[in-house]
Amino acid sequence: MNERSGARQRGYGTAWEKARAGHLRNHPFCVRCEAVGVVALATVVNHRTPHRGDKKLFWDKKNWESVCEQHHNSAAQREDNRGYSGAVGADGWPTDPRHPGMKG
Ligand SMILES: [Zn+2]
16 A cells, blocks of 8 residues: 555646746746846746646646746745735836736
8 A cells, every 4th residue: 555656746747847847948037037127047937827726727838937936936926815926126116017006
């Protein structure tokens, strides 16, 4: 009996690893840094719309964006709760067009 294999990968697995690596090869720079004129190597593929286990959203390449570690940790996580990114660019303005501060 080996019940531990279920915890190995929660739907991610090698297919995602390959897809992620491919996306990072094609889009090597953080799109959120790029939006504010900063060039930073992306290390993570983030889902623009949190997939919350939805396979269609998860595998939708249009829903992917390359981000750096910092943006993935800070912005992406908070975005999950609020619906927009709290990231602020070098000019002090939010980088996410969905941010309430970007209206007008
Ligand atoms: Zn970044």
